[in-house]
Amino acid sequence: MWKDYSSGYIKNNRSSGMSVMIAAFISALLLSLLLGVFYNLWKYEIERIKEEEGGWQSRIVGELDKDDIAVIKSFANVKDVVINEKGTKEQEAMTDIYFDDMGDVLSDTPQIARMLGVSSEKIMYNHELLAMYMIRDPKDTAPRLIFPLFILITGIASLSLIIVIHNSFAVSMNARIHQFGIFSSIGATPKQIRSCLLQEAAALCILPVLAGNLSGILASMGLIHILNRLAEGMEGRHESVFGYHPLVLAASLLLTAVTIWISAWMPARKLSRLTPLEAIKNTGELQLKRRKKSPLLTCFFGMEGELAGSALKAQKKALRTASLSLLFSFLAFTIMQSFFTLSNISTRETYFERYQDVWDIMVTVKDTDVDSFNETEKIQGIPEIRSAIAYQRAEAKRIISEDEISEDMKSFGGFSQAGQQDVKETKGGWLVNAPVVILDDASFLAYCEQIGITPGLDGAVIWNQIRDVTNPDFRHPKYMPYVKGENSTSILRQSGNEEITAEIPVLCYTDKVPVLREEYATLDYYELVHFLPVSLWKEIKGQIGGCREDTFICMLARENVTLGELDALQGQVEGLIGGNYHTESENRIRKTEMNDKQIQGMMTIFGSFCVLLAVIGIGNVFSNTLGFVRQRKREFARYMSVGMTPEEIRKMFCIEALTIAVRPILITLPIAVVTVGYMLKASYMEAGEFLAEAPLIPVGVFMLAILGTVALAYYIGWRNMRRINLAEVLRDDTMM
Amino acid sequence: MNILTCEEVRKVYGSGSNQMAALDRINLTVEKGEFVAVVGASGSGKSTLLHILGSVDKPTSGKVTIDGTDLSKLNQTQAAIFRRRKVGLVYQFYNLIPTLTVEKNILMPLALDKKKPNKEYFDKVVGSLGIEGRLQALPSQLSGGQQQRVAIARSLIYRPALLLADEPTGNLDQKNSREIIDMLKLSNRSLEQTIVLITHDEKVALEADRIITIEDGRIINDEGRR
Numbered sequence: 009m010w011k012d013y014s015s016g017y018i019k020n021n022r023s024s025g026m027s028v029m030i031a032a033f034i035s036a037l038l039l040s041l042l043l044g045v046f047y048n049l050w051k052y053e054i055e056r057i058k059e060e061e062g063g064w065q066s067r068i069v070g071e072l073d074k075d076d077i078a079v080i081k082s083f084a085n086v087k088d089v090v091i092n093e094k095g096t097k098e099q100e101a102m103t104d105i106y107f108d109d110m111g112d113v114l115s116d117t118p119q120i121a122r123m124l125g126v127s128s129e130k131i132m133y134n135h136e137l138l139a140m141y142m143i144r145d146p147k148d149t150a151p152r153l154i155f156p157l158f159i160l161i162t163g164i165a166s167l168s169l170i171i172v173i174h175n176s177f178a179v180s181m182n183a184r185i186h187q188f189g190i191f192s193s194i195g196a197t198p199k200q201i202r203s204c205l206l207q208e209a210a211a212l213c214i215l216p217v218l219a220g221n222l223s224g225i226l227a228s229m230g231l232i233h234i235l236n237r238l239a240e241g242m243e244g245r246h247e248s249v250f251g252y253h254p255l256v257l258a259a260s261l262l263l264t265a266v267t268i269w270i271s272a273w274m275p276a277r278k279l280s281r282l283t284p285l286e287a288i289k290n291t292g293e294l295q296l297k298r299r300k301k302s303p304l305l306t307c308f309f310g311m312e313g314e315l316a317g318s319a320l321k322a323q324k325k326a327l328r329t330a331s332l333s334l335l336f337s338f339l340a341f342t343i344m345q346s347f348f349t350l351s352n353i354s355t356r357e358t359y360f361e362r363y364q365d366v367w368d369i370m371v372t373v374k375d376t377d378v379d380s381f382n383e384t385e386k387i388q389g390i391p392e393i394r395s396a397i398a399y400q401r402a403e404a405k406r407i408i409s410e411d412e413i414s415e416d417m418k419s420f421g422g423f424s425q426a427g428q429q430d431v432k433e434t435k436g437g438w439l440v441n442a443p444v445v446i447l448d449d450a451s452f453l454a455y456c457e458q459i460g461i462t463p464g465l466d467g468a469v470i471w472n473q474i475r476d477v478t479n480p481d482f483r484h485p486k487y488m489p490y491v492k493g494e495n496s497t498s499i500l501r502q503s504g505n506e507e508i509t510a511e512i513p514v515l516c517y518t519d520k521v522p523v524l525r526e527e528y529a530t531l532d533y534y535e536l537v538h539f540l541p542v543s544l545w546k547e548i549k550g551q552i553g554g555c556r557e558d559t560f561i562c563m564l565a566r567e568n569v570t571l572g573e574l575d576a577l578q579g580q581v582e583g584l585i586g587g588n589y590h591t592e593s594e595n596r597i598r599k600t601e602m603n604d605k606q607i608q609g610m611m612t613i614f615g616s617f618c619v620l621l622a623v624i625g626i627g628n629v630f631s632n633t634l635g636f637v638r639q640r641k642r643e644f645a646r647y648m649s650v651g652m653t654p655e656e657i658r659k660m661f662c663i664e665a666l667t668i669a670v671r672p673i674l675i676t677l678p679i680a681v682v683t684v685g686y687m688l689k690a691s692y693m694e695a696g697e698f699l700a701e702a703p704l705i706p707v708g709v710f711m712l713a714i715l716g717t718v719a720l721a722y723y724i725g726w727r728n729m730r731r732i733n734l735a736e737v738l739r740d741d742t743m744m
Numbered sequence: 745m746n747i748l749t750c751e752e753v754r755k756v757y758g759s760g761s762n763q764m765a766a767l768d769r770i771n772l773t774v775e776k777g778e779f780v781a782v783v784g785a786s787g788s789g790k791s792t793l794l795h796i797l798g799s800v801d802k803p804t805s806g807k808v809t810i811d812g813t814d815l816s817k818l819n820q821t822q823a824a825i826f827r828r829r830k831v832g833l834v835y836q837f838y839n840l841i842p843t844l845t846v847e848k849n850i851l852m853p854l855a856l857d858k859k860k861p862n863k864e865y866f867d868k869v870v871g872s873l874g875i876e877g878r879l880q881a882l883p884s885q886l887s888g889g890q891q892q893r894v895a896i897a898r899s900l901i902y903r904p905a906l907l908l909a910d911e912p913t914g915n916l917d918q919k920n921s922r923e924i925i926d927m928l929k930l931s932n933r934s935l936e937q938t939i940v941l942i943t944h945d946e947k948v949a950l951e952a953d954r955i956i957t958i959e960d961g962r963i964i965n966d967e968g969r970r
Contacts, residue, residue, distance in 0.1 A: 012844060012848055013841060013843060013844055013848075016843030016844060017843050019843075020843055187841055187842075189839075190839040190840070190841060191841075191852075191856075192824060192827075193798070193800055193827060193833050193839065194827065194828060194833065194852055194853050194856070194898065194899075195824050195825060195826075195827040195828020195829065195853055195856055195857075196824060196828070196856050197820075197821045197824040197825060197856075198820055198821060198824070199821065200824075200856060281820070283800065283801070283820070284800045284827075285795055285800050285801050
């Protein structure tokens, strides 16, 4: 009988069944996608750990002879034993052990050690790898959060879906309270009613769950592909190969089934506990407990506005998920777009545009001092290279006396605003940082020419500029002379041991810096930068020291160079010096592309999250409107019976749809304006500059997508509602 | 033999100063095979009485016993099973399941108990109610009178101890009303079915063996006509 009843209901109420099926499909899709992505992240992590640390599970440190190795190999659970050549240092060998059953690694390894007579301190475990299989050594105190995080996110996703989709089931079930009242009045027990509803839910959801899970697998495959594309060429990252395990599918199906079962069980339980009297009296109509006014809607749209306002208030609970999801999705999307636009402008202005004509290729020569780097001339000799400067930075100190300070600097208080960490007052004046930038000789001479002084290698050029520290606007700083620039020598001091000094001649005080990808006086406004030729540096290196580890080569190729040419040139430079030095190199165009890709990637991830939120909200609107015919036909029949025309009812629908879709937009706009205003203020950016690139199109598209889909949901609801036969609804309660 | 006993039954709605007694100390007995009509004006408490007798609602105080079962001691599940087996309910608006055929609507109480129908009894009931030719139709394909006959057939299919009918002719024309009353009388006579009929129509009430008049929740008259 239940079978007949349920199949009859499903057949005759495809629209409300459809909303349940859509809800089940979306849940299955999202959960399957989530688990698919998690599985691949897990797989990727294991690959990364194996690549970086190795795939061993435990390791014994110390010399082991052939017999010992044979003993380990003969251990039942041991799969393989490898002497780790890489790990061998200071005469201590490492023996990596691989087990058949990883689960016993924590008990088997001490046993092996005992058999070999090795103390337990010599045992090492690959904790990071073992944690990926949920094998935790109590001694490993590092937080291994990947699994708890997966479980937490999956749990939150499942709970969120329950909150969202239970409403679809509730709408479909509540529409039949009256019928279940009849069942109850002729003796159906609450359990029988509950079972009927749950069987019905199961029948409706089987196909969508399977389809959703398969789509989720495809979506996770697509997402991994997109992530691979976005992260292409990123340092320290290997290509993720999509994989899927039958257990993941089983877990996904189980999780979906549990999520849907709880979602269906909640309203089914509530409905089955109603007394027959309550159920029979229930018409399934939207009810307001208290009279509530909608002055704005009434004012703008008259009676239809008031009716729409009341209906929305009566549906408040059912539409809560939609309201919150749409609001948060639009708010998050708008703020995210604004933030990335602002960040993009900022990065472009402060980095890419600023260094546009400063560098094309940068090579970092690791652990090498500039005075011992011998390849500069060769690089400078490459015909395609316009300029190549080899340089290194070193830390030094210098004392600036009261007499030396420029009048401009005195006018804003001299060192009175300097922090203790940057400037120290001493007997002779103020001890400040004097970073030294050591240039190869040829480049230094070129620099001298650039600033218009007689080229020479016997002195330093001092960058004599200081920012107006009273103006925090880093985007539009005001510079002024730091020192008077009258001294013909400068006494540099060793950083940390300021008694040791070296006096060097000053060729010039200037406001121009060499063309390098470097920033000066950004953190410590009071530093006095010295540019030195490498030949002079060799003379004072012993006293000053303080060199940073690496030497850099900043190169400019021909103007309007293409990415292909730059890649080729980069390869040529690496080939020239790579054999003798440990180098890392980057080129500007590829870095710009990488930066764009990273921003795109982040925007895709955050955007997907916003779209997901919006889909949840829109799904909620759809599930509500698809249940309209049953839930609201009496309401509309009553309106029609008192003379409301179908056009007026349509207007009411439009007002409801508009209110649902426009409300998140109206709430978001002022919040977005205030947030963007704050971000502009904090980054000292002109509003006009931001407005010229404001993300109006994506935000507009997102807004229209919300409006469009809500309108579509209401259009479908309206189309179903139009089929009502007024006379039948008002006369015949068997339709209830 | 008493099939129904009500002792000091009260039903109060609301609380505090809003309290309203729908039934006030009702004492009533109905013997097996009796056809009792309960009459009263709208709001007198007759539907409340019917709901309490049908274990659809519970009294605020007092005791109701039907066929030896004290209704106040039943939980929700027990009350449902009691309704299924001991009480047949007929409403003014039929309350048929629109998606099930006439036959399945009638057999529903048995199906809930996973019981097979007695073919002979089923044929007798549908035959006497004149719906044997419409068993495969859906309720929406029947007239109001036919729908009410289906509802009566459903209420009789379990051979309940008590058939409770709430204004069963309230939604029907004169001809159909006459036929429904005749059928109730027929089931009362031929099947010895105990019937409690709620109505505000005096003509309908006059067809019963006994008329109980309720006013403001109290029985003000109890008159046997046999």
